[in-house]
Amino acid sequence: MPMIERFRTLAAILTVVAVIVVVWYVFAVVLNSRWEYDQAARAGVQIGLPELIERTLAQDRPMLPTPHQVLAGLWEGVTRYAPTSRRSLVYHAGVTLSATLAGFALGAAAGLLLAVGIMHSRAMDMSVMPWAIASQTIPILAIAPMVIVVLASLGIKGLLPKALIAAYLSFFPVLVGMVKGLRAPDGMQLDLLRTWNASRATTLFKLRLPASLPYLFASLKVGIASALVGTIVAELPAGATVGLGARLLSGSYYGQTIQIWSALFAAAILAAVLVAAVGAVERLVLKRMGLAR
Amino acid sequence: MTAAPVIDIANLDLVFQTNDGPVQALKDVNLTIGKGDFVSFIGPSGCGKTTLLRCIAALETPTSGRLTVCGISADEARKARSYGYVFQAAGLYPWRTIAGNIRLPLEIMGYTRAEQQERVQKVLSLVELEAFGRKYPWQLSGGMQQRASIARALAFDADILLMDEPFGALDEIVRDHLNEELLKLWRRTQKTIAFVTHSIPEAVYLSTKIVVMSPRPGRIAEVIESPLPRGDRPLSIRESREFLDIAHRVREGLRAGHAYD
Ligand SMILES: Nc1ncnc2c1ncn2[C@@H]1O[C@H](COP(=O)(O)OP(=O)(O)OP(=O)(O)O)[C@@H](O)[C@H]1O
Ligand SMILES: [Mg+2]
Numbered sequence: 419m420p421m422i423e424r425f426r427t428l429a430a431i432l433t434v435v436a437v438i439v440v441v442w443y444v445f446a447v448v449l450n451s452r453w454e455y456d457q458a459a460r461a462g463v464q465i466g467l468p469e470l471i472e473r474t475l476a477q478d479r480p481m482l483p484t485p486h487q488v489l490a491g492l493w494e495g496v497t498r499y500a501p502t503s504r505r506s507l508v509y510h511a512g513v514t515l516s517a518t519l520a521g522f523a524l525g526a527a528a529g530l531l532l533a534v535g536i537m538h539s540r541a542m543d544m545s546v547m548p549w550a551i552a553s554q555t556i557p558i559l560a561i562a563p564m565v566i567v568v569l570a571s572l573g574i575k576g577l578l579p580k581a582l583i584a585a586y587l588s589f590f591p592v593l594v595g596m597v598k599g600l601r602a603p604d605g606m607q608l609d610l611l612r613t614w615n616a617s618r619a620t621t622l623f624k625l626r627l628p629a630s631l632p633y634l635f636a637s638l639k640v641g642i643a644s645a646l647v648g649t650i651v652a653e654l655p656a657g658a659t660v661g662l663g664a665r666l667l668s669g670s671y672y673g674q675t676i677q678i679w680s681a682l683f684a685a686a687i688l689a690a691v692l693v694a695a696v697g698a699v700e701r702l703v704l705k706r707m708g709l710a711r
Numbered sequence: 712m713t714a715a716p717v718i719d720i721a722n723l724d725l726v727f728q729t730n731d732g733p734v735q736a737l738k739d740v741n742l743t744i745g746k747g748d749f750v751s752f753i754g755p756s757g758c759g760k761t762t763l764l765r766c767i768a769a770l771e772t773p774t775s776g777r778l779t780v781c782g783i784s785a786d787e788a789r790k791a792r793s794y795g796y797v798f799q800a801a802g803l804y805p806w807r808t809i810a811g812n813i814r815l816p817l818e819i820m821g822y823t824r825a826e827q828q829e830r831v832q833k834v835l836s837l838v839e840l841e842a843f844g845r846k847y848p849w850q851l852s853g854g855m856q857q858r859a860s861i862a863r864a865l866a867f868d869a870d871i872l873l874m875d876e877p878f879g880a881l882d883e884i885v886r887d888h889l890n891e892e893l894l895k896l897w898r899r900t901q902k903t904i905a906f907v908t909h910s911i912p913e914a915v916y917l918s919t920k921i922v923v924m925s926p927r928p929g930r931i932a933e934v935i936e937s938p939l940p941r942g943d944r945p946l947s948i949r950e951s952r953e954f955l956d957i958a959h960r961v962r963e964g965l966r967a968g969h970a971y972d
Contacts (some may be wrong), residue, residue, distance in 0.1 A: 460734075460787050470731075477858065518737065606798050607802055609765075609770050609798075610795070610798070610802060611819075612770060612789070612795060613768055613770070613789060613794045613796040614792060614816045614819050614867075615789055615790050615792055615819075616819045620819055624815065624818070625804070628804070628806050629804075631806075666906065707806040708805070708807075708808065708847040709805060709806050709808055
């Protein structure tokens with residue numbers, strides 16, 4: 419039975435992927451045909467449909483690169499150059515990854531600490547939460563360049579400014595999830611600890627934190643994806659030359675659409691890997707705690 | 712049979728302030744519970760049984776009146792860790808094994824590792840769960856979970872066991888069995904037990920003293936001292952003349968309480 423189930427799931431996934439790929443090719447032909455028509459008109463010749471399709475799928479700087487062009491771009495970026503070379507996608511992904519992880523660690527720690535504070539102090543609940551919510555309504559695209567420029571003028575460059583932006587985006591889901599998670603234990607469980615005269619710290623470590631773990635992992639998954647977005651946005655402002663964000667930007671400067679799309683896919687793959695990694699840690703931890711059945 | 716009072720309650724009132732105005736949950740409660748007594752509280756839903764138990768455990772603060780436990784206030788007794796509280800639901804931590812759950816209060820109270828180990832083993836065998844220490848709560852039946860939660864309340868040296876409908880969610884047969892076990896346990900440990908129930912036979916079978924309560928406002932309608940022997944009480948005692956007489960008195964008491972409305 420599970421075998422059949424798995425097969426069905428796989429078939430469903432493949433069907434969806436196939437549909438997307440077909441639609442993508444159709445769009446590539448339609449969007450890229452304009453240029454081919456212009457070229458043909460300039461040369462004073464007519465082109466037929468088969469010729470048009472062939473050419474639109476193999477342009478150097480297409481409006482929309484085809485899936486196989488993007489795959490080839492990815493493959494070339496990953497395998498053609500040494501991972502230490504500036505032309506290697508692995509190098510840029512590595513730069514982005516390190517800032518993402520640093521920012522994520524910072525943001526998750528901040529979210530966790532703030533949640534514990536909010537949990538224990540009503541004053542903090544009233545004062546921190548509105549600011550935390552307000553902080554997320556400011557478009558990150560607006561403040562990222564400011565932060566980068568200000569810090570650069572103070573001589574702080576490289577990983578730290580990017581990590582700060584990443585932390586700024588990733589603390590919020592952790593904060594919200596953990597405030598809910600720490601409050602998850604019901605009245606009976608709290609009363610029980612009270613009859614044992616347990617201290618607040620004991621209540622936190624023996625009950626609230628373990629009970630909040632499922633919430634924590636759910637928000638860590640959102641948080642790590644946000645950290646990646648934050649890092650890439652922080653790599654966009656002028657000056658950055660390395661990182662997936664910089665690849666996106668330089669690609670758009672020079673009309674290198676294949677480079678843009680390759681970087682985009684690299685970022686998407688990175689995000690999937692990061693979220694999956696958090697998921698793996700989650701399964702491991704929950705299993706060790708006897709929570710996985 | 713007059714032991715020194717362990718729990719002494721005089722003129723106790725408790726009013727909850729709710730959004731719909733004040734709710735008088737307990738009115739003029741007077742009660743003494745002696746050392747080693749097994750006291751059952753019985754009464755219709757909403758008559759304040761849980762609230763009274765929570766007052767004793769210092770989980771609620773009475774609006775007025777006096778409540779002392781071994782001569783000190785309920786809250787001081789709580790801080791001295793005098794209570795083992797068993798709730799209607801087992802409330803075991805799903806991320807701890809059965810042994811881990813029972814160890815929890817011991818960890819909190821700072822027992823040594825060796826002592827924790829020893830006590831966990833002892834109470835596990837007391838509730839006949841020796842073989843299940845390493846299992847997780849979800850691997851046990853509801854009745855076994857409830858037994859584990861009783862073991863948890865017994866693991867440290869609480870003088871007073873407070874039990875709020877601990878067997879309410881279990882079927883009759885498991886309940887009978889656990890009642891027998893509880894009586895044995897009580898006899899062996901000499902603890903003072905306050906026990907809330909909705910079942911007349913359960914109250915009569917277990918108790919040395921039955922407190923009949925009536926609602927709106929919650930108050931004590933009658934206190935019945937049981938003439939049944941403190942020692943051996945086989946389940947078959949429930950067919951005896953004496954048992955049926957007390958059960959009848961409890962039923963009459965409950966009915967009289969209802970007639971107030
Ligand atoms: N925290 C609270 N706030 C307001 N009112 C409460 C609170 N707890 C209990 N009450 C009220 O006090 C009264 C007594 O409640 P209590 O839970 O003690 O009843 P009970 O005898 O245990 O009932 P049951 O047999 O259904 O468990 C009820 O009217 C209830 O609505
Ligand atoms: Mg109740």
